[in-house]
Amino acid sequence: MGPLDEVFSISDLTTAVKTVLDGSLGPLWVRGEVLQFKAHRSGHWYFTLRDAAAQVRCCMWRTYSQRAGRAPVDGAEVFAQGRPTLYEAKGEFQFVVTRFLPTAGIGDQQRALERVKAALDKDGLFDAARKRPLPRYPSRVAIVTSTDGAALHDIVTVASARWPAAELLVVASRVQGDGAAADLVAALRRVNRLRVELCIVGRGGGGREDLAAFNDEAVCRALAAVRVPTVSAVGHETDITLADLVADVRAPTPSAAAELALPDARAVRRFVGDLGARLAGGLARRTRLAAERLERTGDRLEVALNDGLVRRRHLADRLAAQLDALSPLRVLDRGYAVPRGADGRVLRLLADFPHGSPFSLRVADGDVPAHAD
């Protein structure tokens, strides 16, 4: 029998499967955790139900959702009544829910959680003002986690790639199950006896019930009392634990915590390289400025010297002019004459001119012989 003898269209196939599904399992109850809940405008509800190993897409038509009361929130554990079918347009197996019932145990846990949350909130442990900035270049980091979980491995891997300058001090603690809360409290107190600059506390992903230790009041208070900045890495996408709210920084996973908390060594090396260049540049600029200043000082000296010379030259010229004015030769220029006796003496008074005595008159360009008559 070849493929052409009996070819199903896709529609034929999905219709056939739908018929099998619809007919084989009647209405039944399931128990699971609600995920990705979405109330559509049409009034229909869409969500996923899951347990540790599997999940199924669900819908609740408006007719039923209107009667269901409060919509379930993500993370809520519920009993759901419905029947499986096939959504043909997508070839997707679906569970069509007609009724919800909350699970009692979860209700108790939820109430206890709310009580602890209110107590921590009242004491200001969630205050934004409490949040401390992370150190820029941590050299010693405390890691509070289980030594056999994936969390430690993930943190070490990221730290090796990003910031090998760091030293990681692992403070081992159980992170789930009985005794985990007491272990975590002891480990967080131990962190305060270490010389570290930062503390990462966390665990790998897990089910919702495994997060109990991170919602424990004593653990939250011990975390708040850690003297260095803290990063939580509880590794659960949909749930935020109280420890996440108390930590200075919350990271979704241990790897993300290491990435948030540790700088990238390559960037820091570049930064240090830049600082080195600026250091050299700074010194070069200083020496250049000093040289320029020296040069300017030299220039000023020269200016000062020149100034002195010019001033002196002017003085000399002025003095020369004065000397010139005082020179009798200038007077003679103006038509005066100086009489001198035969001995060269200047004759100033009538008595200096005895009758018939010879004398000479000094005029501008020479001597004129003369007689007193």
Next chain:
Amino acid sequence: MTNSPSGKPAPLADELARLEEIVRRLEGEDLDLDTALALFEQGVACLRSARERLAAAEVRVRTVLEDANGTLRLGEIDG
């Protein structure tokens, strides 16, 4: 191998902060040449030390152990 958990942490952060401060002073303030040279020398020392620290090839991982008498010790991690 164990040693004290209160061993001196590498002051890389301090070193880089000092280096930044020196560079800022060299670039900004009006300094005499002697001071500038002294700062430069300190800066070079910081730079060398920071580079050495940053040259570390592998992150060091140690476990914190507590004795029966409550003393904390650091041990190398297995595996």
